[in-house]
Amino acid sequence: METLIIIAICALIAAALTVPAGFGLSTMLTPLVLLVVGPHEAVALVAVVHAAHNAAKYVSLKEHVDFSAFKRYGIWLVIGAILGALLQNQVPQEPLLVIIGVFLITLPILTLSESWTGYRIPEANDRIGGFGSGFMGGLSGHQGALRAMFLTRRLPDKMAYAATASILALCVDLSRIPVYLFYRPQEFIDHMQLLLVLVIAALIGVQVGKKWLKSLKSEWIQKGVMLGIVGSGIFYIHQALT
Numbered sequence: 001m002e003t004l005i006i007i008a009i010c011a012l013i014a015a016a017l018t019v020p021a022g023f024g025l026s027t028m029l030t031p032l033v034l035l036v037v038g039p040h041e042a043v044a045l046v047a048v049v050h051a052a053h054n055a056a057k058y059v060s061l062k063e064h065v066d067f068s069a070f071k072r073y074g075i076w077l078v079i080g081a082i083l084g085a086l087l088q089n090q091v092p093q094e095p096l097l098v099i100i101g102v103f104l105i106t107l108p109i110l111t112l113s114e115s116w117t118g119y120r121i122p123e124a125n126d127r128i129g130g131f132g133s134g135f136m137g138g139l140s141g142h143q144g145a146l147r148a149m150f151l152t153r154r155l156p157d158k159m160a161y162a163a164t165a166s167i168l169a170l171c172v173d174l175s176r177i178p179v180y181l182f183y184r185p186q187e188f189i190d191h192m193q194l195l196l197v198l199v200i201a202a203l204i205g206v207q208v209g210k211k212w213l214k215s216l217k218s219e220w221i222q223k224g225v226m227l228g229i230v231g232s233g234i235f236y237i238h239q240a241l242t
Contacts, residue, residue, distance in 0.1 A: 003035065003036065004193075004194065004197060006032075007032045007033070007035070007036075007194075007197075007198070008197045008198065008200075008201045009201070010028070010029075010032050011029055011032065011049070011197075011198050011201040011202055011205070012201040012202070012204055012205045012208070013205070014028040014029055014205065015053050015201065015202040015203075015204070015205025015206060015208075015209060016205040016206075016208035016209035017209065018053075018144075018205075018209065019057060019162060019205075019206060019208075019209025019210055020158065020162060020209060023143075023144020023147065023148045023165065023169075024144060024229065025046075025049070025050055025053055025144070025202070026046050026047075026050055026137075026140075026141035026142050026143070026144070027104065027142055027144070027229050027232050028232070029046050029049065029050075029198070030042050030043065030046050030141055030142075030232070031232055031235050031236075033045055033046055033194070033198075034239070036191075036194065037187070037191060037194075038093055039093045039096050039097055040088065040089070040093060040096070040184065040187075041184065041187045041191070043088060043140060043141045043180070044177075044180035044181075044184055044187055044188070045187070045188070045191055045194065045195055045198070046141050046198075047141055047173055047176055047177050047180060048173075048177060048188070048195055048199065049195070049198040049199050049202050050141065050169065050173050050202075051170060051173035051174060051177060052199045052202055052203060053202040053203070053205070053206060054166045054167070054169040054170040054173060055170055056202070056203050056206040057162065057163070057166035057206050057209075058163070058166045058167050058170055060206060060207075060210055061159065061162055061163035061166060061210070062163060062167075063163075064157075064159040064160050064162070064163035064164075065160070065163045065164050065167055066154075066155055066160045066163075066164045069151065069154050069155060069164050070164060070167060070168060072127075072130070072154075073129070073130035073133075073147070073150075073151075073168055074130070074168065074171055075130075076127050076128075076130030076131040076134060077130045077131070077133060077134035077137075077143075077147075077168055077171050077172050077175075078134060078171055078172070078175045079131060079134065080130065080131040080132065080133065080134025080135035080136075080137070080138065080172075081134035081135070081137050081138040081143075081171075081172040081173075081175035081176045082134075082138060082175050082176065082179065083135055083138060084134065084135040084136060084137060084138025084139035084140075084176065085138035085139070085175070085176035085179035085180060086138070086179060087138070087139055088138060088139045088140070088179075088180075089179070089180075089183045089184075091139075093240075094240045095240070096139075096140070097236045097237065097239050097240035098236070098237055098240045098241075099139070099140065100139075100140040100142060100233070100236045101232075101233040101234065101235070101236035101237035101240065102233065102237070103136060103140070103142065103233070104142060104229045104230065104232055104233030104236065105230055105233035105234065105237075129147065129150035129151075130147075130150075130168075133147035133150075133168075133172070134171075134172050134175070137169075137172040137173075137176060138172070138175070138176040138179070142229075143169060143172050144165065144169060147165065147168060147169075148165070151164065151165060151168070
């Protein structure tokens with residue numbers, strides 16, 4: 001019970017932080033869920049929490065959604081998410097952790113290199129960003145950081161960015177969860193108590209995060225989440241090797 005309470009508190013804080021950041025809930029929540037379940041089960045359970053979180057964000061911020069950006073990314077996100085979710089059930093646990101870990105460490109480095117070189121991702125590559133974000137979301141649950149690399153350049157307004165990121169993430173979640181349910185229905189039943197606690201914590205976190213969105217600079221939160229992403233990547237690789 002003590003572990004469950006700690007995970008719930010951490011989930012609430014993570015859910016609040018990721019409203020202005022636009023990504024990072026799966027990244028911060030999955031290592032916590034890994035304390036009580038295996039990698040495949042953790043990805044599936046966190047997907048449900050992630051979907052509830054993004055649905056609540058969308059309802060709260062829907063008047064700010066940029067539907068032109070949604071159209072550019074949407075279909076490619078869904079295709080990538082379904083393919084990634086199908087592959088996720090075929091990859092053994094240890095290689096899956098290594099794949100996730102390497103991806104999470106590499107992504108912030110790529111983001112930093114863009115700021116050093118001043119290179120701007122061409123809009124023609126939005127399809128690649130959409131597919132890649134959906135694929136990694138289906139495979140490991142970590143979709144947001146890759147999507148943020150593309151989306152922040154299209155939507156400099158923080159309210160439009162947060163709102164549009166929420167509906168794009170929800171599209172990925174609604175595409176991958178049925179695949180997880182098909183392959184692992186019993187896992188959801190066995191861990192229903194944990195799932196309900198995390199969903200409630202995530203929904204409360206949205207309301208807290210909305211207040212932070214109006215008062216804090218999202219760049220600060222994004223940088224903090226990026227550090228958390230690198231830390232999670234190192235943790236995943238360590239778990240796989242040990």
